Amino acid sequence: xxxxxxxGGGLVQAGGSLRLSCAASxxxxxxxxxxxxxxxxxxxREFVAAITWGGGNTYYxxxxxxxxxxxxxxxxxxxxxxxxxxxPEDTAVYYCAAERRDYEMGRIEDDFGSWxxxxxxxxxx
Numbered sequence: 600x601x602x603x604x605x606x607g608g609g610l611v612q613a614g615g616s617l618r619l620s621c622a623a624s625x626x627x628x629x630x631x632x633x634x635x636x637x638x639x640x641x642x643x644r645e646f647v648a649a650i651t652w653g654g655g656n657t658y659y660x661x662x663x664x665x666x667x668x669x670x671x672x673x674x675x676x677x678x679x680x681x682x683x684x685x686x687p688e689d690t691a692v693y694y695c696a697a698e699r700r701d702y703e704m705g706r707i708e709d710d711f712g713s714w715x716x717x718x719x720x721x722x723x724x
Contacts, residue, residue, distance in 0.1 A: 608718030621695030637691035
């Protein structure tokens, strides 16, 4: 059974930084694309970033490019999201997700079959 456990969320002032972590188990981590999504109150969940199985390719939504960095440590079966220059509009519950298939690059929710419980990120102005 796949388990994804996020940590690292919290309250931060605008302009600050946070690093989210997602520890994975129950899957062959080195063959899966991993992603981060977020859901703000009253809004649909949206794609934030993804990284391919070996870490060679990364993808970001436009509003976080240049501020967020996704990385993957296959030895530790952990994916990270470094968030810098945070803005109030980044406030959301952040979810870690694992692609359903080996060696596939997913960027929409339906591509991801396993999800963490989410971690709250709140950015104050």
